[in-house]
Amino acid sequence: MKSFFGFLFGLFCALMIVLLAGESPLYILEILVRSSFGSKYDFGLTLFYMTSLIFTGLSVSTAFKSGLFNIGAEGQLNFSAICMVVFATSYPGITFPGSLLMILLVGILSGAIWGAIPGLLKAYRGSHEVIVTMMLNFVSAGISSYFISQKLQNPDSQNPESPIIGDAFRTNFFDFLNKLFPESPVNLFFVVAILAAVAMYFFFTKTALGYEMIAVGENPSAAERASISSKKFVVISLVLSGVLASGAGMNEVVGYSGQYKIGFSPEFGFMGIAVALMSNNHPLGIIANAFIMSVFHKGASDLDIETETITKDFSKIIQAMVLFGVGLQYYLNKYGVTFSFFNGFFKKKKLNSSGRV
Amino acid sequence: MFIKCILALFLFASLGQTAEKLKIGLVLDKGGKEDKSFNSAAYQGASLAEKELGIELKYVEATDVNSIENLHRQFAKKKFDLVIGIGFAQQDAVKKVAVQNPDTKFVIVDGEVSASNVRSLMFEEHQGSFLVGYLAAMKSKTKKVGYIGGMDIPLIRRFAVGFEAGVKHFDKSFTILENYIGITADSWNNPAKAKELALNQYQQGADIIFVAAGASNSGVFDAAEEKKKLVIGVDSNQNWMKPGFILTSMLKRVDQGVYATIKDLKEGKFTSGTVRYGLKDKGIDYAMDKYNEKLVTAADVKKLDAIKADIISGKIVVPDFYLMKKK
Numbered sequence: 001m002k003s004f005f006g007f008l009f010g011l012f013c014a015l016m017i018v019l020l021a022g023e024s025p026l027y028i029l030e031i032l033v034r035s036s037f038g039s040k041y042d043f044g045l046t047l048f049y050m051t052s053l054i055f056t057g058l059s060v061s062t063a064f065k066s067g068l069f070n071i072g073a074e075g076q077l078n079f080s081a082i083c084m085v086v087f088a089t090s091y092p093g094i095t096f097p098g099s100l101l102m103i104l105l106v107g108i109l110s111g112a113i114w115g116a117i118p119g120l121l122k123a124y125r126g127s128h129e130v131i132v133t134m135m136l137n138f139v140s141a142g143i144s145s146y147f148i149s150q151k152l153q154n155p156d157s158q159n160p161e162s163p164i165i166g167d168a169f170r171t172n173f174f175d176f177l178n179k180l181f182p183e184s185p186v187n188l189f190f191v192v193a194i195l196a197a198v199a200m201y202f203f204f205t206k207t208a209l210g211y212e213m214i215a216v217g218e219n220p221s222a223a224e225r226a227s228i229s230s231k232k233f234v235v236i237s238l239v240l241s242g243v244l245a246s247g248a249g250m251n252e253v254v255g256y257s258g259q260y261k262i263g264f265s266p267e268f269g270f271m272g273i274a275v276a277l278m279s280n281n282h283p284l285g286i287i288a289n290a291f292i293m294s295v296f297h298k299g300a301s302d303l304d305i306e307t308e309t310i311t312k313d314f315s316k317i318i319q320a321m322v323l324f325g326v327g328l329q330y331y332l333n334k335y336g337v338t339f340s341f342f343n344g345f346f347k348k349k350k351l352n353s354s355g356r357v
Numbered sequence: 358m359f360i361k362c363i364l365a366l367f368l369f370a371s372l373g374q375t376a377e378k379l380k381i382g383l384v385l386d387k388g389g390k391e392d393k394s395f396n397s398a399a400y401q402g403a404s405l406a407e408k409e410l411g412i413e414l415k416y417v418e419a420t421d422v423n424s425i426e427n428l429h430r431q432f433a434k435k436k437f438d439l440v441i442g443i444g445f446a447q448q449d450a451v452k453k454v455a456v457q458n459p460d461t462k463f464v465i466v467d468g469e470v471s472a473s474n475v476r477s478l479m480f481e482e483h484q485g486s487f488l489v490g491y492l493a494a495m496k497s498k499t500k501k502v503g504y505i506g507g508m509d510i511p512l513i514r515r516f517a518v519g520f521e522a523g524v525k526h527f528d529k530s531f532t533i534l535e536n537y538i539g540i541t542a543d544s545w546n547n548p549a550k551a552k553e554l555a556l557n558q559y560q561q562g563a564d565i566i567f568v569a570a571g572a573s574n575s576g577v578f579d580a581a582e583e584k585k586k587l588v589i590g591v592d593s594n595q596n597w598m599k600p601g602f603i604l605t606s607m608l609k610r611v612d613q614g615v616y617a618t619i620k621d622l623k624e625g626k627f628t629s630g631t632v633r634y635g636l637k638d639k640g641i642d643y644a645m646d647k648y649n650e651k652l653v654t655a656a657d658v659k660k661l662d663a664i665k666a667d668i669i670s671g672k673i674v675v676p677d678f679y680l681m682k683k684k
Contacts, residue, residue, distance in 0.1 A: 145541065158446075263421060264423065266420055266424075301417065301428055302427075305382070305435070311418070
C-alpha cells in the first residue's frame with residue numbers, strides 16, 4: 001500500500017506521455033482494462049503471466065530480504081523447466097500419481113541447485129552473487145539450447161522446442177481452474193503461486209528462520225554476534241530463491257504446454273525484479289504488483305493492435321514510467337515524506353539519527 | 358461511464374470509416390518490420406496492397422512465444438477479414454485459432470496448415486539458393502565460398518543444401534564453409550555474431566558468402582565491406598545496402614505472395630490449401646539492378662538464365678532438404 005500513490009503518479013505520467021503520441025489517455029486505459037478483463041481468454045492469459053511473475057517476484061524478494069540481489073531467476077526457471085522436460089522424456093513409463101510428484105520434485109531440486117551454486121560461492125568464496133547468477137543465466141540458456149537442438153528437438157515442428165511430455169506428468173486433465181477459462185493457458189499453478197506468496201508472508205513474519213534471514217540481510221555482522229551464521233543464511237536464501245523461481249518453469253511445463261519451448265519466458269526473471277522492487281519485498285504486495293505487470297505485458301500486444309502509434313516498444317515506456325513512479329515514492333518514504341489519506345497529504349515524519357524512519 | 362461513452366464514439370467513428378474496406382491483420386516474426394529482409398518483404402507486399410487495393414492494414418510484432426496466439430485471436434475477435442502470419446513459428450497458433458474462427462481467413466507463410474480457411478504459402482528456396490550458389494562459384498577466385506544461416510532449422514538448412522548443390526554443379530572441387538548464428542529466434546537479430554562468423558570465414562579464405570539470417574544480414578555486409586569481399590543477400594533485394602560488395606540477392610518474394618493473396622480475397626477468389634512459389638513464377642529469383650550490374654556481367658546473367666531454365670524444365674533436379682529429411 002505504501003507505494004500506491006507512486007503507482008498512480010507513474011500511471012498518470014505514462015498516460016500523459018501517450019498524449020505526445022497522439023492517443024487519448026482514457027482510450028489507452030480502456031484498452032488496458034479490456035485487454036486484461038475483456039474475455040475469459042484474455043483474463044486467463046493475464047493470470048498465466050501473473051503466475052510466473054508471482055513466482056519470480058517472490059524469488060527475487062526472498063534474496064533481497066537477506067541482502068542479496070538475485071538476477072538469476074531467469075536462469076533458475078529455465079534450468080528447472082529443461083530438467084523437468086528431460087526427466088519426463090527419459091522416463092516416460094512412470095504412472096500417474098508418482099509421475100507428477102517426481103516431476104515436481106525434479107523441478108524443485110533443479111531450481112534449488114541453480115540457487116545453491118551462487119549461494120555456496122558467495123558464502124565460502126566471496127564471489128559476488130550478481131555476477132554469478134547473471135552468468136548462470138547464460139549457462140542455463142546454453143544447457144537448454146543444447147538439449148533442444150541436439151537431443152530433444154520435436155520432430156513434428158520447425159520451432160526449437162521439445163516434444164510434448166506424457167499426460168501423466170501434467171496437471172491439465174484434472175485442472176479445474178483451466179476449465180473456467182477455456183482455451184487460455186492459466187492453470188492450477190496460479191493457486192500454487194498465491195499459496196506460495198501467503199506461505200512466504202508467514203515464513204518471514206512468524207517463523208524464527210525467516211526472522212533470522214531478515215536479520216542477516218539487515219546487518220550481517222550484528223547477526224553473527226547474535227550467533228546467527230550469515231553464511232548459512234546466504235545459502236538458504238538463494239536456495240529458497242531458486243526453488244521459488246522454478247515455479248515459473250512448472251507453470252509452463254507441467255501446468256500449460258507440457259514442452260520446453262525456447263523463448264517461452266519473456267524474461268519473467270527480470271520482470272520479477274521490478275515486481276519485487278515495486279512491492280518493497282512484501283510477499284502479499286507481490287501478488288498485486290505481479291498482476292499490474294502482467295496487465296501491462298498482456299496489454300502491450302493489444303495496444304499494438306488497437307492503436308496506431310503505441311507499439312510494443314512504446315508499452316515498455318509506459319511500464320518504465322510506472323516503475324519510476326513507484327521508485328520515487330520509495331525514495332520519498334525513505335527521506336521521511338509520507339502520503340496518507342487520513343492525516344493530510346504531506347506529513348513529515350521525524351527522523352532518528354540513522355536517517356531511518 | 359464517461360470512458361464508455363468515449364469508447365462508443367471511437368467505435369462508431371471507426372465503423373463509419375471502414376465499413377466497406379477489407380481489414381487485413383499482419384503478424385510479423387520477431388525480426389520485425391525493419392529487418393530489411395524476410396519481414397520487410399511481407400510488410401512491403403501488404404502495404405502495396407493497402408495503397409493499390411484500398412484495404413485497411415494493421416501490423417503487429419510478437420512480444421513472446423505465447424503472445425503470437427493472442428495476437429491472432431485478437432485479430433479474429435475484431436472481425437478482421439484476413440490475418441497473415443509471417444514465419445513458421447506461427448504455424449501452431451494459426452492451426453489453433455483458425456479452427457475456432459471459421460469466418461476469418463488466415464494465411465501462413467513458410468508453414469503448412471490444412472483447414473478450410475487457411476492458405477499456406479511455401480517457397481522453393483532451394484532452387485534460388487542453387488542459382489546463387491552457381492553464381493558464387495563462377496565468381497569465386499579462391500575456390501572457397503561460405504554460407505551463414507540464421508537459426509539452425511530445417512528451413513535454413515534447405516537454403517544451405519541448395520546453395521551447396523549449386524556450387525558443386527559448377528565445380529566439384531569447391532570447399533564450402535557453413536555456419537549458423539544460433540538456435541533461438543534471436544539469431545534473426547544478431548548482426549554482431551553474424552559479423553564475427555563472416556570475418557572468420559573470410560579469414561579462412563572464402564571470398565563470397567551467402568547469408569540467410571534476417572536482420573542479422575547487415576553484420577555480414579559490414580564484414581564484406583571491411584575485408585573487401587563479396588556477399589549474397591536474401592529474401593528482399595538487398596543490393597542497395599552495400600553497393601559494390603553485394604553480388605546479388607536471392608529473392609524470396611514474400612511480398613508478391615502476400616499481395617496476391619490479398620488481391621485474391623478482394624476479388625473473391627480466395628482459396629485454401631498450399632500455394633507454392635518457385636523460379637517458374639518468379640516467386641523465387643535473383644536480383645539484378647544498378648547496384649550490382651558491374652559485379653555481374655551480361656555474360657554471367659546469360660549463363661544463370663540457362664541454369665534457371667534447366668531447373669524449371671526439370672533437367673537439373675535441386676536437392677530439397679525437406680525431402681531428404683523424410684527419407
